Amino acid sequence: MGLSWWHILLVLLVFVLLFGTGKISGLMGDLAKGIKSFKKEMTEEGAEAEAEPEPAAKVIEHKPTKSKPKTPRAAKAPKSS
Numbered sequence: 001m002g003l004s005w006w007h008i009l010l011v012l013l014v015f016v017l018l019f020g021t022g023k024i025s026g027l028m029g030d031l032a033k034g035i036k037s038f039k040k041e042m043t044e045e046g047a048e049a050e051a052e053p054e055p056a057a058k059v060i061e062h063k064p065t066k067s068k069p070k071t072p073r074a075a076k077a078p079k080s081s
Contacts, residue, residue, distance in 0.1 A: 016024070
């Protein structure tokens with residue numbers, strides 16, 4: 001049992017009565033402004049990305065330093081006086 005056209009029409013009528021036509025048109029206008037603003041920001045971001053290419057990655061080379069091999073230290077005997 002699905003929704004008939006009469007059910008949909010009745011729901012829309014109740015929706016319009018509750019919110020009024022002024023609120024609905026204002027809501028749709030705000031939604032349209034938001035979409036336009038989003039599209040504008042996306043095109044500006046794309047233009048900035050094309051204008052300024054990302055800097056090349058820096059390669060850091062690690063060269064080990066020559067160090068003396070570690071030898072175990074002998075325990076020092078206490079001095080006797």
